[in-house]
Amino acid sequence: MNFDPFIIPFSVGATFLFVWLFxxxxxxxxxxxxxxxxxxxxxxFSFRILRTFGEIVRECLLHFRLFRINALLGYMHAxxxxxxxxxxxxxxxxxxxxxxxxxxxxxxxIFYRFFNHAPAHTIQLQTLSFLMDTFLxxxxxxxxxxxxxxxxxxxxxxxxxxxxxxVDRVALTALWLVFPxxxxxxxxxxxxxxxxxxFTGILGRASExxxxxxxxxxxxxxxxxxxxxxxxxxxxxxxYMHIPAEIILxxxxxxxxxxxxxxxxxxxxxxxxxxxxxxxxxxxxxQKDVDIRExxxxxxxxxxxERDTNEKGASKCLxxxxxxxxxxxxxDVNNQRIVQREEFNSNKNFQPxxxxxxxxxxxxxxxxxxxxxxxxxxxxxxxxxxxxxxxEADFVFLDQEGSLCCGRPMLLAGEFxxxxxxxxxxxxxxxDCGIETLITSCPICLxxxxxxxxxxxxxxxxxxxxxxxxxxxxxTLNLNRSSYTYHDPCELGRGLGIYDAPRSILTKAGKxxxxxxxxxxxxxxxxxxxxxxxxxAEKKAVTTIAIGKYVETHADILVVSCPLxxxxxxxxxxxxVMDIAEIVADRCEK
Amino acid sequence: MxxxxxxxxxxxxxxxxxxxxxxxxxxxxxxxxxxxxxxxxCGNCTATCSAGNFTSMNLxxxxxxAARGEVNNxxxxxxxxxxxxxxxxxxxxxxxxRNVVIAIRKELKIRRKP
Ligand code: SF4
Ligand code: SF4
Ligand code: SF4
Ligand code: SF4
Numbered sequence: 001m002n003f004d005p006f007i008i009p010f011s012v013g014a015t016f017l018f019v020w021l022f023x024x025x026x027x028x029x030x031x032x033x034x035x036x037x038x039x040x041x042x043x044x045f046s047f048r049i050l051r052t053f054g055e056i057v058r059e060c061l062l063h064f065r066l067f068r069i070n071a072l073l074g075y076m077h078a079x080x081x082x083x084x085x086x087x088x089x090x091x092x093x094x095x096x097x098x099x100x101x102x103x104x105x106x107x108x109x110i111f112y113r114f115f116n117h118a119p120a121h122t123i124q125l126q127t128l129s130f131l132m133d134t135f136l137x138x139x140x141x142x143x144x145x146x147x148x149x150x151x152x153x154x155x156x157x158x159x160x161x162x163x164x165x166x167v168d169r170v171a172l173t174a175l176w177l178v179f180p181x182x183x184x185x186x187x188x189x190x191x192x193x194x195x196x197x198x199f200t201g202i203l204g205r206a207s208e209x210x211x212x213x214x215x216x217x218x219x220x221x222x223x224x225x226x227x228x229x230x231x232x233x234x235x236x237x238x239x240y241m242h243i244p245a246e247i248i249l250x251x252x253x254x255x256x257x258x259x260x261x262x263x264x265x266x267x268x269x270x271x272x273x274x275x276x277x278x279x280x281x282x283x284x285x286x287q288k289d290v291d292i293r294e295x296x297x298x299x300x301x302x303x304x305x306e307r308d309t310n311e312k313g314a315s316k317c318l319x320x321x322x323x324x325x326x327x328x329x330x331x332d333v334n335n336q337r338i339v340q341r342e343e344f345n346s347n348k349n350f351q352p353x354x355x356x357x358x359x360x361x362x363x364x365x366x367x368x369x370x371x372x373x374x375x376x377x378x379x380x381x382x383x384x385x386x387x388x389x390x391x392e393a394d395f396v397f398l399d400q401e402g403s404l405c406c407g408r409p410m411l412l413a414g415e416f417x418x419x420x421x422x423x424x425x426x427x428x429x430x431x432d433c434g435i436e437t438l439i440t441s442c443p444i445c446l447x448x449x450x451x452x453x454x455x456x457x458x459x460x461x462x463x464x465x466x467x468x469x470x471x472x473x474x475x476t477l478n479l480n481r482s483s484y485t486y487h488d489p490c491e492l493g494r495g496l497g498i499y500d501a502p503r504s505i506l507t508k509a510g511k512x513x514x515x516x517x518x519x520x521x522x523x524x525x526x527x528x529x530x531x532x533x534x535x536x537a538e539k540k541a542v543t544t545i546a547i548g549k550y551v552e553t554h555a556d557i558l559v560v561s562c563p564l565x566x567x568x569x570x571x572x573x574x575x576x577v578m579d580i581a582e583i584v585a586d587r588c589e590k
Numbered sequence: 591m592x593x594x595x596x597x598x599x600x601x602x603x604x605x606x607x608x609x610x611x612x613x614x615x616x617x618x619x620x621x622x623x624x625x626x627x628x629x630x631x632c633g634n635c636t637a638t639c640s641a642g643n644f645t646s647m648n649l650x651x652x653x654x655x656a657a658r659g660e661v662n663n664x665x666x667x668x669x670x671x672x673x674x675x676x677x678x679x680x681x682x683x684x685x686x687x688r689n690v691v692i693a694i695r696k697e698l699k700i701r702r703k704p
Contacts (some may be wrong), residue, residue, distance in 0.1 A: 357644045372640050372676050402643050405672040413673050413692070422672060529675045532692065535625065536684030567679050 002115040006222045007107045013229030020236050021244050028265040029249065036257045036266075043255035052254045054313040060246050061085055065328040069279060070157030077277075080142035081243075086135045091283075094128040110228070113186045114221050115210045117193040133199035136186075146176065160287075162278035162298050164239075171238035174230035181227055185220035188213040211494065245272035246329060254387070261416045267339060274301040280323035280333075285524055289545050290538045291432045297333045304340065307335040315370050318542075319412055319530025321494040323519060325520045328338055334530075341414025341532070355422070358404045360429045364396030367435030370402050371442030373563040380441050380563055381586035384462055390588050391474040398433055408448035409529045419452075427453045439465045441581065443492035443562045444529060450496065461492060463561045463580050465502040465534070475588045483511040484583070485555035487546075487569070488522035489562035490530075503559050504579050509583055513553045523549065525560075527568030543568055551575050559583060609639040611659030615697055628683040629653045635677030635687055643675060645670040649677055649687060656694060661701070668694050 009266045029037065043049060061082045067074030091109030096102060098116055106116065120129040138401020153161045164172065183200065191204030191213040204213070235241060249269045257266055276298050285294040294298060294313035303310035317337055324333040368388060370381040381397075388395045404426045413421035430438065430453075438459045440446050449459045460468075469475055484506050492498050499519045506512045517523060526542030550558045551574045558573075560566050561580045569577040602656040620626050633650045641647040647670040655664060668691050 002646060355644050372674050373679070376676055376679050403640070404644075405640050405674040407672075407674050409688075410673045413688070415673065418672075527679075533623065533686055533689040535686060564679075 001105060002108060002111075004111075004114070004221075006218075006225045007111060008225075009229035010107055010110060010225040010232075012441060013232030017232040017235060024236070025248065028269060031265045032257070033260070033315075035523035035570040036255075039257055040252065040255045043251070048254065049251075052251050055082070055250050055254065056247055059250065059328075062241070063328070065330075066277075068115065069326070069328065072145065073149075073156040073158070073279075076142050076145040076156070079138045080146075080410070083135045083139035083142060087132065087139065089127060090131050090135065094125070094132060097124055097128065111221065111225070113189045113195060117189070117195055119193075119195040120197075129195075129197045130301055133197040136183060137199050140183060141478070141561065143176055143179055158278060158282060160278070160281045162276045164276070165302065168238045168276065171231060171234035171240055174227050174234060175240070177227040178224070178231060180528045181220060181224040184413075185217065185224045187219050192217060212472075213575075239276040239530040241272045242275040242329070245269055246275075249273045249329070253330075259332060259339065261339070262342065266543070267336060270329075270336065271301050271305045273329050274298065274305075274331060275329065275349075276302065277328065279326050279328055283326045283521075284323040285546070286316065286318065286321070286534075286538075287324070287541050289542045292538070297327065297331065297336075300333075300340075301331070310340075311344055314344060315532040316534050316538075317531060318490075318524050318526070318528040320490045320524035320528055322490075322521070322524065325494055338412055338414045341412075341416075341553040342416060345414050355404055355425050358425070358429060359401070360398040360403075360433050361396055361400060362398075362433035362435065364394050365436045366377065366393050366395040367398045367430065367433055367438050368395055369430070369438060369440040369442075369445065370403065371399070371440055371445040371563070372405055373444065373567070374441040375395045375399075375402065375565050377579070380566070380579045380581050383579065384439075384441055384451060386585045387462075387466060387469075387475065387581060387588060391469045393469075393474075395436065397432065398430065398438075404429065406442075406448040407452070408444050411448070411452070412530045413532055423448065423452050427455065430455060441563060441579075443489050443495065443498075444564065447495050461496075461498055461501070461561065463492075463501040463505060464498065466581070466584050467504050470505065475584075477505075477509050477584065477587045478589055479508075480510060480587065482509075483555045484509070484514055484557050484559045485513050485515055485550050485553040485575075486518075487525065487550060487558060487560045488519055488563060489560060489565045490522075490524050490528060492561055493522055494520050502558070502559070505580060505584060506559060509587055511555075513555045515549045515553050517549065525562075525565040525568040527564050529564065539568075547573055547575070557583070596702050606658050606660070608659065612701075613659035615659055615661050615701070618658050618697050619690070619693045622696070623686055623689045625684060625686045626653060626656070626690050626693075628685050629657075630683055632682060634680040634682060635685075638680040640674045640676060641670045641672050646669060650690070651663040652694065653685075653690065661698065664694060665698055668698070 029040065031038065063074050063077040063081065066077050091112060095104055095108040095112050120126040149156050186200040187196060187203040190200045192210045194204065196204050252266060252269060259266055274297065278298055280297045281287060284296055286295050294310055295317040300310060300313040303313060314337060319334050319337055321334050324331065327333065368384060374381050385397065394493060405422055406426060407419040407422035410422060436457055438449065438455060438457055439462055440449065441462045442463060446459060446461050449455060486502055486506055503512060523546040525546055526539045547569055556576065558569065558575045558577045559580050560569065560577065566577055566579050631650050631654055635649040636642055639647055639649060647667045652664055652667050655661065670692045671690050673691065675688050681687055
């Protein structure tokens with residue numbers, strides 16, 4: 001058995017880490033609801049687990065999504081993760097091949113060169129030794145890139161980078177030391193005994209005498225072991241917890257486990273999976289336009305993890321989802337946000353007092369539900385009625401006399417009980433009307449209907465319906481020379497993935513000029529119902545900057561497909577703002 | 591003895607007595623949501639209110655009573671609010687009405703806990 005006292009720090013650190021991680025994993029699985037435990041079990045013992053492995057390799061090792069964001073950033077993460085992983089795997093193989101035994105000490109591969117002075121003599125060992133040097137070079141290149149990123153983050157596609165906490169900085173230092181120290185230690189041993197390969201042999205070949213190497217060899221192995229120990233011990237308390245947590249997250253997610261209406265094991269795994277890469281920072285309009293940083297997922301998730309109250313971060317956020325769509329770990333930040341709001345919630349006992357009075361009118365196949373925001377922008381509902389009449393649809397205006405709220409604003413405020421109570425009542429009202437298709441003008445309602453209601457009938461946004469009747473030639477548009485630019489509402493675009501229907505209508509109505517940021521990158525109008533306490537001035541700043549980008553396109557009309565966006569954008573602007581239904585109503589011919 | 595019907599009645603005294611009223615309530619809410627002080631009691635919020643369609647919720651009145659420190663009957667009203675945010679769109683003064691409601695709810699709860 002190989003032994004030297006310097007393996008002790010490494011072994012202590014590694015043991016601690018393993019015990020901690022298994023404890024964590026056990027805790028997570030234990031606190032899952034029974035239903036989710038079953039799902040997990042079924043997933044792990046099925047062939048679907050192979051796809052999960054695939055995703056783990058793609059995302060946790062090779063970091064494909066980061067490559068898509070920026071090649072340098074992707075290379076930096078991938079070479080560190082994959083390089084280190086390969087070092088561990090091939091190191092293990094190398095030490096087993098060399099000793100000829102299937103079982104050896106777990107630290108043998110880590111300190112292999114120290115214990116095996118003989119140069120590689122067989123072709124297998126030579127190949128392995130060559131590979132090991134290649135992987136070490138790969139990892140070291142990642143470390144160099146990481147240093148470089150500190151100086152020139154723009155090259156990595158990031159304007160602002162994360163402000164790291166103290167424990168993160170210490171862990172980072174330990175990590176950055178591990179591989180240069182390994183290189184130094186292996187090089188020193190290589191110089192003395194001539195067992196270094198093309199890379200770890202460089203120092204030995206460069207100098208004649210090995211006196212210096214004899215002096216530094218032993219301390220270097222000690223330092224290597226200590227830095228590994230430091231990293232392992234700090235890992236659970238630093239951002240590097242994301243390495244094991246992300247693997248679990250991918251598995252849980254693929255097993256069909258998701259957020260609950262409280263802070264659950266799944267939410268905890270997500271929080272720990274945030275690598276604090278900072279990719280989300282540049283996407284956030286609150287950060288860019290009004291300098292509110294508490295909302296940024298990177299800091300917000302950190303405050304959750306550290307059990308810090310961050311009420312501002314929870315409540316100011318627009319829940320626009322721009323950060324979430326950028327996140328390479330696919331953390332569901334929006335749900336994290338509203339779950340945290342529940343913690344500050346003040347009205348857990350909301351009872352919709354007299355909402356039995358609410359009544360909707362039935363008597364048609366298609367039900368048109370304007371939604372309360374649309375009642376505040378009456379031109380939209382009038383336009384929709386005109387279109388429905390033109391298409392000779394058998395329709396009924398459900399909430400002509402005013403609607404009960406769909407419940408989503410309350411859900412976004414984190415008041416789950418109230419939201420569920422309203423939704424239940426509203427769902428019943430809609431069902432009692434006996435319609436076969438539901439059309440709504442409000443993306444907020446639409447999102448709620450499709451995700452929280454069990455209506456069992458098709459639910460469409462009015463843009464989808466208009467696209468449909470245009471295709472069926474129930475109405476036609478007379479073309480004119482107007483040019484349009486289109487704003488993707490958060491709830492309709494990022495929220496529901498409806499990007500094409502409005503665009504297909506607009507290309508039929510005139511010329512569509514797209515701004516810089518479209519589809520999932522489109523800005524929030526600033527009026528989002530998702531924010532609880534953004535001030536009027538802050539909203540105004542976000543709105544002004546957002547609309548500026550549309551003005552730059554020099555289109556005649558800014559088209560939206562959400563009453564709230566319209567209400568937010570209208571004002572003394574250099575561009576006219578209209579809902580897509582109004583455009584169609586103006587031009588439709590039978 | 592039944593009261594004699596004189597053909598008119600007298601309202602209960604509606605004197606606003608700042609010595610008795612809980613004015614501190616208003617300042618505490620204002621600390622959480624400063625925009626409450628911008629309200630001019632125009633009533634736009636009440637006109638748009640979804641909850642007001644079905645209940646006695648009247649945000650203009652709620653804010654007015656809160657400002658006077660007459661907080662005893664606020665509870666039922668503010669707990670009917672759906673947080674739908676229509677009032678906010680209607681408000682000409684940029685009052686963050688949703689958060690006013692949330693802040694009032696919170697304050698009422700703190701007060702109820704003796
Ligand atoms: S939330 Fe996502 S994008 Fe933001 S720092 Fe965390 S992992 Fe990176
Ligand atoms: S949801 Fe929008 S406002 Fe909130 S942190 Fe993300 S990008 Fe910023
Ligand atoms: S948020 Fe409340 S007070 Fe305002 S309109 Fe909606 S229900 Fe009424
Ligand atoms: S609309 Fe605004 S200013 Fe008018 S009463 Fe309501 S809160 Fe006050």
